[in-house]
Amino acid sequence: MNDNNQSRDVFDAIADPTRRRLIYLLAEAEEIPLHELTAQFQMGRTAVSKHLTILKEAGLVLDRKVGRETRFRLNASPLKETVTLTLQDLGGGKVNLHLEQSGFSNTQGLEGAKYGWSAWCIELEKVLEQ
Incomplete structure (x- = not known):
């Protein structure tokens, strides 16, 4: 874990396809109320809330x-940290250099989260091909 005292591992949080879809939806908007998120799934509000709680525990x-409304937004920092460390481990530091050169280390906000995720996928593909 990191200094944010996260109580759940980021990998555990993103392992579930529903939670990955929630991350995607939140990355597409600045902030989304629970009722709008729930409308995107074929499950009840309680189930969506449980998935959001897991993502919150991971700091995502x-x-x-x-x-009376709860609004949610993406916090990509823990994901960025996890991705960077994972790729650094996989690529022996080479991937981290590629990410820095592509601007991943300087990404901020919503656009940064989208760009960072794309950069991570591209770099992971490169490492796995080696």
Whole structure:
């Protein structure tokens, strides 16, 4: 874990396809209320909330109350950290250099999260081909 005292591993959190889809949906918007997220799935509000709780425990999702509504947004920092460390381990440091050269280390906000995820996938593919 990192200094954020995350109580759940990022890999555990993203292992489930529903949670990966939630991450994707949150990456596409600045903030989404629970009822809008629930509408994207064929499951109830409680089930979606449980998945969001797991993502929150991993530090991947932040929430805030607006009146009676809870809004969620992506926090890509733990994912970026995990991806960077994983690729560094897999590529013996070479991948980290590629990511820095591609701008991954300087990504911020929503656009940075989208770009970083794409860069990670490309670099992971390169490492796996070796």
